[in-house]
Amino acid sequence: MITRLCLILALLTAIPGWSQATGTETGTQAPPADEQPDNQVANSGMLTPPPVSGEAYAVATGDEVRNNYMTLGVTAVVGYDDNVAAGYSTIPESDMIYSIWPTVSLDKNTLRIREQISYSPGFTFYEPTNLHNESDQNAAMNFEYHPAATATISLQDSFMRSSSLFNQAFGATGGPVTGGLPAQVTGAIATFADRISNSANAALNDQAGENEMLGISAQYSLLDYPDAAQVIGLYNSTSYGGSAFGSERFASRQYLGGSIQHSRTVSYLKTTDSALQSDNLFGFYTIFLRNSPKSVVSVSVTGGPEHYTAEQAPQASLRAWVPALTAAMGWQEHLWTLAANYSHNVTAGGGLPGAYREDSLHVLFRRELAPAWDVNLSGLYALNTNVTPLFQFSQPGGHTYTISVSAEHMVTRNLKALFGYDRMSESYSGVGALSKFPNSNREYGSITWQFTRPIGR
Secondary structure, three states: OHHHHHHHHHHHHHOOOOOOOOOOEEOOOOOOOOOOOOOHHHHOOEEOOHHHHOOEOOOOOHHHOOOOEEEEEEEEEEEEEOOOOOOOOOOOOOEEEEEEEEEEEEEEEOOOEEEEEEEEEEEEEEEOOOOOOEEEEEEEEEEEEEEEOOEEEEEEEEEEEEEEOOOOOOOOOOOOOEOOOOOOOOOOOOOEEEEEEEEEEEEEEEOOOOOEEEEEEEEEEEEEOOOHHHOOOOOEEEEEEEEEEEEEEEEOOEEEEEEEEEEEEEEEOOOOEEEEEEEEEEEEEEEEEEEOOOEEEEEEEEEEEEEEEEEEOOOOOEEEEEEEEEEEEEEEEOOEEEEEEEEEEEEEEOOEEEEEEEEEEEEEEEEEEEOOEEEEEEEEEEEEEEOOOOOOOOOOEEEEEEEEEEEEEEOOOOEEEEEEEEEEEEEOOOOHHHOOOOOEEEEEEEEEEEEEEEOOO
């Protein structure tokens, strides 16, 4: 086992820019008797538990679950927002917002390799206000490679540049739900401001025995506001970290393990930097209540001691031990999927200086009502409490909640219509960019034309 772990460490050192999108299984052992033998994913070996897989819970339902396809399309969006001056003015300023998004995506799956790539540039126009008119960029990549029957190398990267937090999947609620700590902290959000974000993850997992798995991973994230005048009181940040875990399957559907995590987040203030270093020793437990081709239900709990060091020159560093906890569940049926994550830990970045204890709840629900109709509901609530109040550059904290509701209708095989509503509400009295009237409501509709072609057949 030591030899395997050394090999894993050597390989990951050679690929620091790769990222993880596991959650699939490795190995070729025969499935337990209580599993469905025709489920390729669930029975090819051990599962990587959601707390350490780095993969989001499934979102697609019904016939949306497919691979080996290439898709080309274009989306036109018309929306109305009642406050595009969110945070800047005490008087809400409404605008019509028009966007167009060409899209190309590839999903290819072979015996050893899984590739998922998507790219969507866009153009957004505001009327009558044109302050935030811009070209947008959205790109994502998932790559998974099996160098051996028991090993998986996985990579993930996502990039977004936009003038509106609404110009992303799932509205403003932060994307899909994961089973571990959130990849990016919520912090305080400037709803309408030029924003660049990037998140990457690399991982290597190896099934060391019939019921044992080892893995290591590395993470990197970036938040950048190109125009500081738009986000007074918010700051750019970078974060990087690494972790290692061990997992034991002690029953056909139950997993117990532990992980060691290290991370460092730096916020770039005007005259100094604010840094938070965290070192965690966590244990986790996952149970798959169901695991068949038609139904997958899992519940995970992660917790343990977290040691953090907060730095902001010229003040002395602040160190402390605190408890951290994450509870998550995923439930996927053929016609609907539900995922939820609650996390309690110390964070930094997200635009805020200093260190904060964050309590966050993230929920996503998707339901196929009929063959041509789907509904989506996602929500996020985050409460940030300052743990470094004596630092010179520090904010008292606050809370954020967002909600996104939408309905989709397949008009024809290649034409889809969508109608939705987003709401963003924040309270951060110490942040200049959010100190006035930060709430915003958006109603929108879109038409998407897409052409899908199978590949490799």
